[in-house]
Amino acid sequence: MDTSLLVIQTLNGLQLGLLLFLVASGLTLVFGILDFVNLAHGSLYMLGAFFCATLTIWLGSFILALLISLPITALVGYLVERFVARPLYTRDHLDHVLATFGLILVIDTLTHMIWGPEGLAVPLPDWLRGQVTLWGDTVVPTFRLMIIGAGLAAAGGLFWLVNHTRLGMLIRAGASNRTMVSALGIDIEMLFGLVFALGAALAGLAGMLIAPITEANIGMGNGIIITAFVVIIVGGIGSIKGAFIAALLIGLIDTLGRSFLDDIFTLFMSPTAAENSAPAISAMLIYIIMACVLAFRPQGLFPPKVR
Template sequence: MLLVVEQFLNGLQFGLLLFLLAAGLTLVFGIMDLVNLAHGSLYMMGAYFAATFAAWTGSFLLGALMALGATLVLGIVLEMTALRHLYGRDHLDHVLATFGLILFFNEAVRLIWGPAGLALPLPAWLTVPVPILPGIHYPAYRLAIIVVALLVALLLYLGVMRTRIGMLIRAGASNREMIGALGINIKLLYTLVFGLGAALAGLAGLMQAPILTVQIGMGENILILAFVIIVIGGIGSIRGAFLAAIFVGMIDTLGRAFLPNLLRQVLSGAAASTAAPALSSMLIYLVMAIVLVVRPEGLFPANRR
């Protein structure tokens, strides 16, 4: 029972982190029609900013807030100086240009912070276990990630569904030509959307930083899962990204936790430990393939958000 609850919460926590990364990516892709491979680099920069600012200020929370603001500004500057020139061009141009940005950010980090990774230590009050059920404790920081991510998801949903800017974002995801014809400043809307996406990626990175080592290229593997999520959920759909992220996080976490024991019934211990993570990943991509066949627009396309 203890293991099941812990792994369920781990899957929820991982899924919510994936949602923060995928939400910005799906908005940028759905509204701006921009394939941004450098989204994972913004995730990495959020982690590096948080580690640096926390070391400077001596405060984890202050460092996290400063990192969030820095990633937002970085995203706005990046959109205005580089990505704005890619609008309306072929997706292959987007892929090549943003892949170049990945290399740029990786080398910039190497020059500024060096090749060795950084650590982001947690304050003492976030390292204690918290009782969640009788006899069951869960790390306070992982619980804080779940609470913060759920709060951000709620605010993002209310912002997109209940505000004028959210109305414009939804309209842009459905018909960007129409909102341009109505006199909306498309460039400003795109800048705001990209800045929001960058901030969400940075938030995911800085929250993951205390769990994993902050290192060069840390956003590249997780970016693949973010693309899988927006394909499953539907490009431009916040609800789709949320549900697909939880689903993917659960499959990955529970598969890695419980598949080894199941496979040991028919395989050796070493073979089972090696095969379980691969099978967990394969199941995620199998689900994506099935969704593409059955519903190519995703489970919750933008016009049905």
Template sequence: MDLSLFVIQFLNGLQLGLLLFLVASGLTLVFGILDFVNLAHGALYMLGAFVCAWLTQVLGNFLLAVLLALPVTAVAGLLVERFIARPLYARDHLDHVLATFGLILVIDTLVHLVFGPEGIAVPLPDFLNGQIRLTETLVIPSFRLMIIGAGLAAAAGLYWMVTHTRLGMLIRAGASNRTMVSALGVDIERLFALVFALGAALAGLAGMLIAPITEASIGMGNNIIITAFVVIIVGGIGSMKGAFIAALMIGLIDTLGRSYLDDLFKLVMSQDAAETSAPAISAMLIYIIMAVVLALRPQGLFPPKAR
């Protein structure tokens, strides 16, 4: 096995895992605290990518565009919370799913109207566009390292916020008993809105980070949202720790499965059989893992303690 290729694939898997964590953490935060299922979370991811791509073209500076696009997606989250989520908190999950399904159509079409049907490429500044040569054969694009760094930083920041700040304390309290928090005089509506905006900004950040690699395109959120669902199901819905571990797991398994499953299969079956079955199995791998996890632990690997 080629070691440098493995290192590159490992880093790709890590990068996918961290992006998944950014999307899944918002999803799990909103569900854990607000008990709201937001299918349109992927649309916010797409919105982040488009706003950032457009700002990069206008301003000519990717980092500045990210800084400006973050509050934009947070505000979009606030609007969604105010006009769609809030009237539906008391309803069942089916209504959440249907309304946010409609919202996906609305956001997708609005983006189409404003930014046009084509995807927007995001040019990177020079210092991010280079490559880092680790060894003779091992070359890593520096932007991918930045994604990994940003993902880890966001995870650390979230962990610090949830465990060490007053806001985090309220979030944890709200997740385990929202009536009690409200009775203690906390403005629960504002807390909910804040959590929603935070989730939207996290999804938007993931979109902004991936845009320079894949470009911003309509419907990009609809693929990642399902994988993010798999992540939070495997991790345990509502659990931040579960989302982090499951996201890295799913990211690595998906990436490495696509590159190495055929080699693995060749050990136990014929060349032909391995080459035909490996792509099919690797496409289904994360779902098979999800099924196995659920069959053993229906609440996921790290279910939150009290609900």
């Protein structure tokens, strides 16, 4: 196992983990405060990518496009809250799941109609296209470092928002005691809308960051949403700290598992056996970890204190 590959894969795992956190934090916020399951959260991730791709092509600036796409995605999130989620708060989770499943079909098809079936590439400016040499011949693409930087910044911003602002105070209070927040005379509907919009912006940001690597494409949201579920199940539904730790854990384990599991397996089985079983096991790795966590802690690693 060579160190350079290990470093690069660790960075890749970190990158995946941070993107997962951006998606999962919105999910966990929405669930923790609104008790609402939004399957279509992945669609917001996808929409963020498409908005950013289109705007980058129009404006010629990725950064500018990203900054404009954020509020647009947040607005979409707000509209989803207003017209789909809000009428369903009093219903059970089954209804949430069915309605937002319908919403996924709607958003996916609309995306298909507007942008066509092909993926949409996002051109990057030159300064983001190069590579950075870490040492010797260990190089990483500049943009991947930017994803990690932006992801960390967003995570930091979110922690600051939740822990040090009035909005954050309300969010934390709302997560543990909804009636108390309404009793404080807070416009609870506005708070819910804001939380949804915030979650949408975070998921959208993840989509915008990954789009230059993978292109914006229609299936992208539905792939990441389940992994994000795994993250919040492991982290404990409703906990941002749990989502952060679990996201990094899942991102690293998934990435490193895929690249090194066969090497690890050869330590105690024949190379052929390792080669045959490693892909299957690494594909299941994060789910196995989820199952293990649940077997010992059904409420996840960091369950919110009161619900």
